[in-house]
Amino acid sequence: MRQSRRQGTRRTAVLRREAVVVTVPVAVAALLAAAGPAAAGTTGASGVGDPYFPLAGNGGYHVEHYGLTLGYDTGSRHLDGTAVLTARATERLTRFDLDFSGLKITGLTVDHARADFRRSGQELVVTPRHSLHKGQKFRVTVTYNGVPKPVTDPDGSPDGWIPTDDGAFVAGEPQGAMTWFPANNHPKDKSSYDITITVPKGRTAVANGVLLGQRTAHGKTTFRWRQREPMAAYLATATVGRFQVEQYRTRDGIQVYNAVDPREAAAAAPVLKKLPSVLEWESKLFGPYPYRAAGSIVDHAPDVGYALETQTRPVYDSAPGLGTLVHENAHQWFGDSVSLTSWKDIWLNEGFATYAEWLYSEQHGGASAQKSFDALYARPASDGLWEFPPGDPGSGANIFGTPVYARGAMALHELRTAVGDPAFFRTLRAWAAQHHDGNGTTAQFVRLAERVSGKDLDGLFHTWLYEPGKPNKP
DSSP states (O other): OOOBTTTTTOOOOOOOOOOOOOOOOHHHHHHHHHHOSOGGGGBOOSSOOOSSSTTSSOSSEEEEEEEEEEEEETTTTEEEEEEEEEEEESSOBSBEEEEOOSSEEEEEEETTEEOEEEEETTEEEEEOSSOBOTTOEEEEEEEEEEOOOOEEOTTSOEEEEEEOSSSEEEEOTTTGGGGTSOBOOSTTSEEEEEEEEEEETTOEEEOSSEEEEEEEETTEEEEEEEEEEEEEGGGOOOEEEOOEEEEEEOTTOOEEEEEEOGGGHHHHHHHHTTHHHHHHHHHHHHOSOSOSEEEEEEOOOTTTOBEEOOTTSOEESSOOOHHHHHHHHHTTTBTTTEEESSGGGTHHHHHHHHHHHHHHHHHTTSOOHHHHHHHHHTSOTTSGGGSSOTTOOOSGGGTTSHIIIIIHHHHHHHHHHHHOHHHHHHHHHHHHHHTTTEEEOHHHHHHHHHHHHOSOOHHHHIIIIIOSSOOOOO
């Protein structure tokens, strides 16, 4: 995320195990032994341990596939949903959590059997009728309804299902997915998706991946979308509105689907026309485009204030500029295909996408990357650019701040200067290839850059990613 006009504004349950010495009757001891491991060892954690969003994600299972069937009334803003999660237990589970907030649950089953559940803030705590064994595949079905409301991120931005005057702008980074479907909502857990959305006739519902079909009957239109490649929950969308639709295939066979609010069409047209050439250029630099589908959702959502790299089809709150188009599509490699392991490493997304803008300018008659670097470095030490180091923003409130984007890009330029263009671009392509459809960390990127270049780069990365304040002139 989030290429914002106001850029820079924008638990795991820890189990204390105490040894308690007790005298247990022999008969009771035998029963306890027969019951298997203690409950504490079979309860999925309420978060994956991310320091910035302690309750994001859940422990004990991996979701392989989401099947989401949604109905949205744009007049009443009422959402009806059925979510079918196909998952696999990674430990023995007597209970597990889902991230889900706000909407009313009308039914919940695990493997077609009714399960007990309770709400605890953003946590939906599920107790299946029978415990789940490690390695067991299981299916969770949740039916729900209500008027979804966005969450407010630590930087004050709206996130999730955001209502608009003709539908909804759906952008989930970092925590908004839970406003419209139950999920294991952390980038470490990536899944395939089928998303079916029914909306009033005359509205278009746009999600991720390939459009399988649409059908209009009884005053409503149903759209069926499929995202086969693994996707983090925050990158899912189901944006609804009055859109002009354009569909075509690129020379590489990528299926492009653009949906544009008529109020933004004139401004968006010359930029969207460049999408095939932008994808082709990025593919030459970063490696093959990672998905079957591409495109854009250009909404008229003046209260949102940002764009987001929703997988295969970025969503823009208004007609984007060319730099924003380059940025959000660079994320398809850096952020979407190669996802974060911790939100602390957000510079791996935003620094890379920002540097892609610099490279595009450099190679298309604009300012060189060095010139972009120099202009930023000329800012005084008191400037917000140096407020915190990009490799350790310090809190969720800072992850979309200027240092993450701009100083993150500066770190990459310093790497390029230190190792030379051949090693630098080999490193970018290797990063995208080796972590394709997976996750990565800053430490892994540093090791890769050192391996490719044959140089010791610890000092460089420490200076530009972790050192407080303005670094000394390179």
